[in-house]
Amino acid sequence: MTDERAVGPVTDAESVEDLLDGVRDEGLAGYNYAYLDEHTKREVRRGVLKAIALPGHQVPFASREMPLARGWGTGGIQASLSLLGPEDTFKVIDQGSDESVNAANIRRLATRTADVETTTDATEASVIQTRHRIPEEVLDDEQILVLQVPITDPLRRVDGSDDANRQRHAHGNYSKMWVALYENVVEYGEIKLSSRYPVLVDDRYLMDPSPIPRWDVSKLDDADNLFLFAAGREARMYAVPPHTDVEPLAFDDRQFQVERFSEQACEYCSSEDTFLTEVETDDGNRRYACNDTAFCEKRQTDSELSKAHHREGTDHAWGPPTDPNVPYETDGDREEHRTADASRGEEE
Amino acid sequence: MTVLSVSNLSKIYGQSCGDCVEHTGSPVGGNQCPVCDSVVACADVDFELHDGEVLGIVGESGSGKSSLAEMLALESDATAGDVRYDAYGGNLLSADYRARHELRNEHIGMVHQHVQDGLELSFSGGGNVAEKLLAAGWRHYGDIRERVESLFRETEISVSRMDDATETYSGGMQRRVQIAKAIANDPGLVVLDEPTTGLDVSVQARVLDMFRRLQREQNVATVVVSHDLDVIRLLADRTLVMRHGRVIETGLTDRIMEDPHHEYTQTLINSVL
DSSP: OOOTTSSTTOOOOOSHHHHHHHHHHHHHHTSBTTBSOHHHHHHHHHHHHHHHHSTTOOEEOOOOOOSSOTTSSHHHHHHHHHHOOTTOEEEEEETTBSOSHHHHHHHHHHHHHHOOEEOSOTTTOSEEEEESOOOSSOOOTTOEEEEEOSOOOGGGGTOOOHHHHHHHHHHTOOHHHHHHHHHHHHHHSSOOOOBOOOEEETTTEEEOOOSOBHHHHGGGTTOSSEEEEEETTTTEEEEEOTTOOEEEOOBTTBOOOOOOOTTOOOTTTOOSSSOEEEEEOTTSOEEEEESOHHHHHHHHHOTTOOTTTTSSSSOOOOSSSOOTTSOOOOHHHHHHHHHHHHHHHHHO | OEEEEEEEEEEEESOOOSOHHHHOBTTTTBSBOTTTOOEEEEEEEEEEEETTOEEEEEEOTTSSHHHHHHHHTTSSOOSEEEEEETTEEEEGGGOOHHHHHHIIIIIEEEEOSSHHHHOOTTSBHHHHHHHHHHHTTOOOHHHHHHHHHHHHHHTTOOGGGTTSBGGGSOHHHHHHHHHHHHTTTOOSEEEEESTTTTSOHHHHHHHHHHHHHHHHHHTOEEEEEESOHHHHHHHOSEEEEEETTEEEEEEEHHHHHHSOOSHHHHHHHHHHO
C-alpha cells in the first residue's frame, strides 16, 4: 500500500531544501488538526472529565502511539493536544526549562499540527505542559497545567502489585505508605522523599503528584488552576481540579518540609525564594541557579518581581515562600512549634 | 463474659457439589469430596470463648486448624456460619471491608504460622509494629515510637534492634515482633497460629513464657492453634481436637490430656507421650 504523503512525488526538486520543503508540506497535509483523530481526542476529553469529577482517582484512557517515545511525555502531549484550540497559547517546560530538546520538540509538534501560539511566559499561556516542575509564577483559573507522569500509583513505592494497590485505593487503606514514611523519619529524622511525594487529594485518594520536587507540592493545594496528570505508557490520567484540598502526608510532629538551600541565591537573578538547581563545578564549588528559567529571566530585569505580579491583590499564596506579603511558615516558625509541642507534652 | 461465639462455621475450598460435608469426615477417612474434589477444611464448628480464656485447637496437619484460625482473624472468608464477637454487633463474617479492616487492625491480633504472611521483612521491626498503630489512625511519630518501644520491651526484644530490617532478625525475634504487632492496639482477641513452629526448644520455651505472662497481664481472650500438644498443654485452658475439618472432642485441657475420650485423641496423645 502506498502513502501519498511520502517523498516520492517530488521529482522536480532542484535542491535538498526543495526536497525537504516538499516533505514537510505534504507530510502535514494528511494529519488531523492537533495530530490526534477526533475520536481519540473525545476519548481523552472524556477521561479528563471523569478525572476532574473524581479528584486524585486514576482514570484509564486509550493511550495512542505518538511520534515520541514512551517516557518522553506521550501522556502529557495527548492531554494537551486534546485540549488545545487555535486560540490557545501553549508553553512547554522540561524540568524548569523551555529550551530542552524534548520541550522544543513537543512545542514544535503542537505549533505545526494545532497551529497554536507558543510562549515561554507562564502568565501568558492558557495550557502549560510540564515535566517535573510547577512554574514559580502563580497560575489562575483560566490556565491548565498538564503534568507528564512516569508512574501513576504512589503505592507502587511500597507494593509492586497494582491489583493489591487498586484495592487499597478503593478502600482508602494507605497504612503501608504511612509505614514507608515512618521508616523515612527513622532514617533521616524527617520525611525526605526527593520527589513523587504522596499527597491525599480531597481527603480521599492518595495521589502521586509526578516527580515534582517537594518545593512544588504545596502549590497543588487550593490552587485556582486545573492540574491534569497524564501517563501515556500506563494509559492513565488523574486531575486536581481548582480549589481542591491537597494534603501531603506527614506526621503531627514531623511536618511536611520542602527542600532548603541554606541561604543560597540564584547566580543570575539573586532570588532566594525560588527552587534552585545545584551545580557542582570542576573546581569542586557549588553554584545555584533558578530552576524555572523563564521566571529567572524576568527576575534578572526586575529582582523584586513577585510570583503573583500579574494578579490583583496579595492573597495568592503559591508554594514556599511566595510573596513577602503572604506569610509562610519558615523553618524558624516550625522550630517554635516543635518547642511548643514538646513543652506541652511535658506539661501533660 | 463471652467474647467470641462461633456456630456452624464451615470452610470449603473449591466449587462445592453441595453435599461435600456428607461425603467427607471420619467415616470416609478424609476431607476431600469424592464427587467434586473440593476440600472441606472446616465443617459445623461450634465453640465459645470467654474473657481472658485461652482456647487450644489441636490436630494433625490438614485437619483445618489454620483455616479456622484465619477465619477467626478475618484473614480469609468462611463458606458459612455465624461468628459473634463482642467488639462488633452482628455476624462477623458478613462485615464489610471497612468493618473488617477496623476489626483486624484494632480489635483482633494474629500471629501467623509463616513469618512472611505476618511481617514485611524489608521494613524495620519497629516499622512492622508501627503499621498496626498507623492503620488504627495513629499520626504522632513520637507517640508511635514510644508505644513501639514499650511493646518491644514487653515482648523482650532488644530496643536497640528496633530500626533494623526484620529480615536480619532471628526466627525467635521475628515471632516476638509478630506478637508485639498482634497486641499493639490492645485487642480483645488474639489468634496464634503455630506460635513456636520452626523455633528450637529453648527459644520455644522463652516465647511461650513471654506470651503466657502477657496473656495473664492483659487478660486477653486467645485462640492458640498448634499441632504440638506441649504448647497446648502450657497455654490452653480448654482444647478442641480437630480431624478431617471436624471438631471431634472438646473439653478442659487437663481432661483432654489425662482422659481423652475419642479414639483419635487417645492415639494423638499416646503417640506424643
